[in-house]
Amino acid sequence: MTIVEGTILRGHEFEPIEGRVVVGDDGRIEAVEEGKARSDDIVIPAFVNAHTHVGDSIAKDVGEGMTLEELVAPPDGLKHRLLRAADREEQVTAIRRSLAFAAAGGTAAVLDFREGGVEGVERLHEAAESVPVKALALGRETVAAMEAGEGFGASSTNDGEFASERTATREAGKLFGIHAGEADSSDLNGGLDLDPDFLVHVVHPEPVHLERIADSEVPVVVCPRSNLVTNVGVPPVRDLLDRTTVALGTDNVMLNSPNMFREMAITAKLTDASAREVLGMATRAGAEIAGLNWGVIEPGREARLVVLDGDSDNLAGTKNPVRAVVRRAGVADVSETIGPDQC
Ligand SMILES: [Zn+2]
Numbered sequence: 001m002t003i004v005e006g007t008i009l010r011g012h013e014f015e016p017i018e019g020r021v022v023v024g025d026d027g028r029i030e031a032v033e034e035g036k037a038r039s040d041d042i043v044i045p046a047f048v049n050a051h052t053h054v055g056d057s058i059a060k061d062v063g064e065g066m067t068l069e070e071l072v073a074p075p076d077g078l079k080h081r082l083l084r085a086a087d088r089e090e091q092v093t094a095i096r097r098s099l100a101f102a103a104a105g106g107t108a109a110v111l112d113f114r115e116g117g118v119e120g121v122e123r124l125h126e127a128a129e130s131v132p133v134k135a136l137a138l139g140r141e142t143v144a145a146m147e148a149g150e151g152f153g154a155s156s157t158n159d160g161e162f163a164s165e166r167t168a169t170r171e172a173g174k175l176f177g178i179h180a181g182e183a184d185s186s187d188l189n190g191g192l193d194l195d196p197d198f199l200v201h202v203v204h205p206e207p208v209h210l211e212r213i214a215d216s217e218v219p220v221v222v223c224p225r226s227n228l229v230t231n232v233g234v235p236p237v238r239d240l241l242d243r244t245t246v247a248l249g250t251d252n253v254m255l256n257s258p259n260m261f262r263e264m265a266i267t268a269k270l271t272d273a274s275a276r277e278v279l280g281m282a283t284r285a286g287a288e289i290a291g292l293n294w295g296v297i298e299p300g301r302e303a304r305l306v307v308l309d310g311d312s313d314n315l316a317g318t319k320n321p322v323r324a325v326v327r328r329a330g331v332a333d334v335s336e337t338i339g340p341d342q343c
Contacts, residue, residue: 001025004307004338006041007321008032010297014044014279016321023303029300040311042321044279045295046108046304046337047260048286050221051177051200051249054124054135055115057094059254068183068230072252074155079254083115088123095127098237099229102133102258105331106306108339109134110258111177111221111249111290117141121149132339136290138177143168151175151197156182157190166194175290177221181205183232191217198289200249203227203235214243219289223283224267226251237271247261247276247285264326275326282326305338 002023007016010032017079019034021043060080061072072079083091090105101112112119114137121137130136130272139145139155143165146152154162162178169176175198180191182201188209191199198219205213213220222235226249248267250258260282268278287295294304308325312333318324 001030001304002338004041004043004305005037006043006307007037007281007310008297009322009325010041012280012284012296012298014251014276014322021297021303021305023305023338027302029297029299029301029303032297040309041335042308042310042315042325043297044062044106044306044308044325045283045287045297046306046339047106047282048062048108048247048290048292048295049102049250049260050198050247050286050289051223051251052110052112052258053115053252053254054095054098054110054112054127054258055083055091055120056252058082058091061150062254071230071254074159079252079334080115092123092127095124096131098258099128099131099133099135101331102260103131103337105259105261105335106334106337107133107258107260108294108304108337109136109286109290109292111136111138111175111286113138113140113177114141114145114149118148121145124149127195128270129305132337134292137173138175146174147172149174151177153193154178154196156180156187157185159195162194166196170193181209182227182230185209185328187264192218198247199230201227201235202240203233205236205239210239210243213240214234215316217244219285220247221247221249221286221289222267223249223251223263224270225256225263226268229255234270237267241273241277245285245288246281247289249286250282261330265328268326275320275323278323278326278342303338306334307336307338308333309335
C-alpha cells in the first residue's frame with residue numbers, strides 16, 4: 001500500500017482537499033480521504049500527452065523561418081528528410097531522452113504518431129522500454145505499422161484517402177487518429193467522414209464542422225504551442241469544449257518540448273478555457289481517448305499520480321492550487337510520480 005498526502009485535486013472537478021490518497025498493492029486508488037495532511041505537496045493525476053511526434057527528437061529546433069508545408073509535409077518535408085538520414089541507434093536514443101523528459105515532467109502516457117512503418121513503431125517501443133511512460137504508437141504509413149502498434153495516425157485527407165486503413169484499424173480494435181483543420185478547413189469534412197477516434201488540431205472549423213463534431217462527439221486533440229510555431233492560428237478551444245472531449249498534445253518534438261506544463265499554461269492564457277478545464281484536457285481527456293482508466297483521482301482508478309512540491313519557491317503560498325498547477329508550475333516542481341513501479 002502507498003499513501004500520498006497533501007492537497008489532493010480530487011475527482012472530475014479537481015476539487016482541492018487536504019488529505020490523502022490510498023493506493024492498494026494492485027495499483028488502484030482505494031480511497032481519497034479528507035484530513036490533516038503532514039505535507040505541502042499538491043497531488044494531481046498524471047498527464048496524458050495526447051499528440052506527439054517523438055520520432056523527430058533528432059531534429060530539435062530546425063527549420064527556422066520555414067512554412068508548415070516545407071517543414072512537415074510528407075514525403076519530402078525537412079522532417080522526413082532528416083528522419084531518413086538518421087540511423088537507428090541515434091533515433092532510438094533521441095526518442096528515449098524525450099520520453100524521459102516527458103516522464104520527469106509528470107507525463108505517464110503519450111499518443112504518438114509514428115513515422116517509418118513497422119520499423120518506426122518498433123523503435124518507439126524499444127525506446128520506451130526503460131522509461132516509465134506508456135508510449136502508444138500510432139503507425140503512420142501502412143496497415144502493417146498499425147498492426148505492430150496501438151493504432152493508425154493519418155496525416156490528413158489532403159495527403160491521401162485512408163479509407164482502407166480506417167477499416168483495417170477498426171477491425172483490429174485499435175485507435176485511429178487524423179490531423180484535420182490545421183492550416184485551413186479543407187480537410188475537416190474528409191477527416192470527419194472517416195469517423196475517427198479523434199481529430200488533431202481543428203484550428204479552423206467552420207460552423208458546419210462544429211456541428212458535425214457536436215453530433216458525433218468525436219474527441220479533438222489541440223496543440224496550441226505547435227500552432228503558434230507554425231503560425232496557423234489558435235484553436236477555438238471554447239467552441240470545442242462546449243461540444244466534445246478536448247485533450248492536449250505537444251505535437252512535434254522538433255517544434256516544442258514534450259512539456260505538458262508549458263502546454264497547459266499557454267492554453268489557459270491564450271484561450272478562455274478555465275484552469276480546471278485545461279487540467280482536464282491534460283489528464284482525463286487524453287486518458288479517455290487512449291482508453292486508460294487514469295486521469296481522475298477517485299477510488300477504482302489505476303493510480304497514475306504526480307506529486308508537486310507545493311512549498312517550492314515557485315509554488316509556495318498559492319491561493320489557488322488548480323490555477324497554480326495549470327498556469328505557474330513547471331517540471332522542476334515535480335517531486336515524485338506514482339505509477340505501476342511504485343505501487
Ligand atoms: Zn501531428
